[in-house]
Amino acid sequence: MNDLFDRLRELLLDAGYTIDGVRERLGEVAATALSREETVPALRATRDGDPLGTLIRLWWLGVPVDAPEGLPVAELAAAGLVTSDGGRVVSTVHLQPWETGGYVVSDRKVRPGDPALRPDHVVGAGGASANLAQLVTRRPVERALDLGTGCGVQVLHLAGRAREIVATDVNPRALELARIGWALSGIRDVDAREGSLFEPVAGERFDLVVSNPPFVISPAGRFTYRESGFEADGFCRDLVRQAPRFLAPGGTCQLLANWLHVRGEDWRDRVGGWLTGTGCDGWVVQRDVQDPAEYVELWLRDAAEQGTARYRELYDGWLGWLESMDVTGIGFGWITLHDSGTLDPVVRVEELGQRVELPVGGYVDEVLGSIAAAHRLPGAELPGVRLALAEGVLEERVGPPGAEDPSRITLRQTRGLRRTARVGTVEAALAGVCDGDYPLGPLLAAIAELTGEDADDLLAKAPEAIRPLVAEGFFHISTG
Known part of the structure; x- marks a missing residue:
């Protein structure tokens, strides 16, 4: 199977199916529209039938194409990545180049009018994935854990910095597609394990733990890629509280999270309380906050449920559930834990709404050091x-x-x-x-x-x- 993906990667690279190649081929207008999930300009820009345009249509836009020369259609069909439609080839997955030079494989993007998402839908790389990758320390480590790997984006970034990588997910389909993406990216020997939270790595310790978890706060865990089924923001709370037990001395855990703003309660006390008693230095940053209606609309759009028969029912039920808990807003942000070995840990909780220099991971260790130095x-x-x-x-x-x-x-x-x-x-x-x-x-x-x-x-x-x-x-x- 690795031979197939090696040959496919060579075909993609020869055609210029890379981040820069796709942007140049589409042009600024179509590329910008595609970032908004508007496909018409990209379809117009790729209608000439050249090899790169055909690959963009096949793997990114998800439309039937005549098979490009050299594409091993029969082998890809056997692997479940393409099907035939009246003699034309149709992808069953979304395959996109990533900024590391590798590739990400996920389920096809869902757009308005598409069938409803399957419960084990594997979402592709997006803004949250990119944000976490920008946050994670650039310090080389021996052992790294990508908890809730999804389509495997963080592994692409860790591959050059960690000697050993373990990746976990509760969704076996996510691990299946992630393995394909890693193989296409030339990454071998990732230890992929199925399970929730830290269950697959019980008793182990890591120098670095990263996680883009299913942090969406909803009344029901309908989709494994974004919702845990835990009550309110309990999944992120439990993740933070359990993480220190899996950190090696000097280890760091970095994750994205959502948390509730509840009437009569300071959100800083709520999230800061998650870190109290962990024995680690902590840094919590709120980057954005949405009111309950904005939040519900965002995630209904994410599942392409606007305009469906159930939209109003889902919207009303979700909003009523948040109101029942006196929720006034939902915060989005970063949480970093560092096992500094001190008996006097410090936790800093703050809001940063301004643009920051990227990547934060290039200087995050200095930020943590400054917080600790001032406290002590x-x-x-x-x-x-x-x-x-x-x-x-x-x-x-x-x-x-x-x-x-x-x-x-x-x-x-x-x-x-x-x-x-x-x-x-x-x-x-x-x-x-x-x-x-x-x-x-x-x-x-x-x-x-x-x-x-x-x-x-x-x-x-x-x-x-x-x-x-x-x-x-x-x-x-x-x-x-």
Whole structure:
């Protein structure tokens, strides 16, 4: 079977069926429309019958085509990937090139008017898959676990960084299609196991656990690719609470999640509570929040149920279920756990709505390090600490023209998470002089002399003022 996929991969590459090749062949208008699941411009752009256009029609758009030269139709039909329709070839799967240079195989995309999804539908690579891949640390590891692998996207990204990869899923059809995608991508020796949550890896530990889980919060688990059947957001809660038992010392778990916003409850307390008691440092980021109606509409569209006879019934039932729990919104975001080995773990919960520098995985270890360093920075030792301003931090001052003092001073990151922090004149002065060469105590004494403030008072207030700026990456603690 691997020989078949090796030959198919060679045919795809020879025709230019790659991310760049498809974009160039379709052109900007058709490619952009296709990202919105509008196929008409792409069908028009591929009607000439050239090899690449034919492959796009076959594998991506799902329309019957005359078999391209060299396509092993009989073998692909035996493998269940194509069928014949009046002498023409029709794909039974969606096969798309991925940004790693590999390929992803899933069930065909469901569009309005298509038959209803099968319960074990295997969804293809999308925005959530890409977001998780951008978040995951780039640090090389020995053992990695892709929990809930689906069509296997995360394995394509882990293959170059992990010596051993285990991938699990509750859906056997997902594992079947993922194996085909890995074979087409030239990835061998992935240990694929069937089962829910951590059941398939009981007693094992990993340096890295990643998961794009079935996080959709719904009254019934109708589709295994997105819904777990757990009550409310309980699946993500249990995933977070169980993960530390499967992390090797120094290991990291990174996952996507949804969580409820409940009337009278701070969502930060809800999600932060999931991490409390895990023994791990934690970082929770809310990237978006939707009201209940928006959320229900999103996932009904996802299953192409708009316009169907059951749409209003499903919408009403789902919305009523959320209302019964006093849900005011649903948050989308990231959760990262790090087994730092400390007896004093720290959990940071925050909201980041701004655009961030990608990939976050390129600097996520630094983010976790900054959060931990700020939390464990003893106040008594602060005068001897050497701080350095992070690269790319700018200062903005706002005030009436000609005024002696600004009404607002802001530090702004131009790199990484691109946070902003409103600061006072002392913190701004520190930002101007902290280069890692001098301890904080003498610098604060000099600033006190310039500003006319009491040096002891500044030093006493320093921990409260400095810790947040270290935690958010404006300052780094210099070890040189």
